[in-house]
Amino acid sequence: MASPTTTHPPKGLEGVVATTSRICFIDGDRGVLAYRGIDIHELARRSNFEETCYLSWFGKLPTHRELHQLRDQLAEERKLDASIIALLRAAPRHALPMDVLRTAVSALSFYDPQEKNNERTANIDKAIRLTSQIAMIVATYDRIRKGLQLVEPDRSRSHAANFLLMLNGRSPSVTAERALDIALILHADHELNASTFAARVTAATLSDMHSAITSAIGALKGPLHGGANEAVFHVLQAIDASGADPVGYVKEMLAQKKKIPGFGHRVYHTEDPRATHLRAMSRELGDSSGQGKWFEISHKIEEFLKAEKKLNANVDFYSASTYHTLGIDVDLFTPVFAVSRISGWTAHVIEQLDDNRLIRPRADYLGPKYPAPYIPIDQR
Helix, strand or coil, X not given: CCCCCCCCCCHHHCCCCCCCCCCEEEECCCCEEEECCEEHHHHHHHCCHHHHHHHHHHCCCCCHHHHHHHHHHHHHCCCCCHHHHHHHHHCXXXXXXXXXXXXXXXXXXXXXXXXXXXCHHHHHHHHHHHHHHHHHHHHXXXXXXXXCCCCCCCXXXXXXXXXXXXXXXXXXCHHHHHHHHHHHHHCCCXXXXXHXXXXXXXXXXXXXXXXXXXXXXXXXXXXXXXCHHHHHHHHHHHHHHHCCXXXXXXXXXXXXXXXXXXXXXXXXXXXXXXXXXXXXHHHHHHHHHCCCHHHHHHHHHHHHHHHHHCCCECHHHHHHHHHHHCCXXXXXHHHHHHHHHHHHHHHHHHHHHHCCCCCCCCCCCCCCCCCCCCCCHHHC
């Protein structure tokens, strides 16, 4: 029996178009990233995270009234059921924050009033709810594991300011709030990355929003996807602790055939446009906080690798020093990614369900030729 015709897709499905979408546009050759056609540089300079969420979910920029309404909805949903707080308190102290986040998001479905409603309007409500709740879970668990008192959110503050307030227990500076706000915009979506594709595959089965987002978080946890900025900061810490010259340290890593985290990208063949803004934020935050050494180390590494290896920094490289300077622990870097990417994940789930078809690709079979003989057990 002949096997079906195959197309021999490249490993990792590189370059394979899996669906159509109106959410995110990327041109890797020109270093372009746009949400709903609006360039990421425009959004980083002129927008805010709440407006970016509205753009992702509704396909257009909001009016003053629409943005005010969304902010009110996010503020109203900035709460967790007592059972979720209890779950966070029950998590073992050695648990990874990403594992806790994954489990807590799955449990959120038990207390969602629209859990069984998979219509578009209900899923937009869930997107708003999850955006507020995921930020709260990350901040709340960090306070709990450190034995600190939980901090109530402030309805009058932005999403970025509330996250830093609930995490650090103090009102952030204007510079810190704006830096996180821009970081949230930059990480909000990135087309069919691994976690977004996982969310769409789950949604395509007509499963629920919480299941789709749990799938996305599971994919994001992997070090080849969401953990790169953690690896970057471990390198920066090692250089700082040893007093080594950053360039010499990186040269030694290269001599040992080690990969330098935070450089290169599957899609971009020029500078990652998100890195442009994170570089500026890292410098500004370092200058304003007296922690400029992290930017200086990073910048020396970047200049060397760009000059000697023609490698460009990606979104993870400067987000490491940016997040650290904002008071975010290293093992929270990936959960903070989720605090932003929930806007894109939910937008893709909604889009998938708008014109759904079960995602069921084929595999190129390379096993023993058919029909292979069955050998009785006493003859093996």
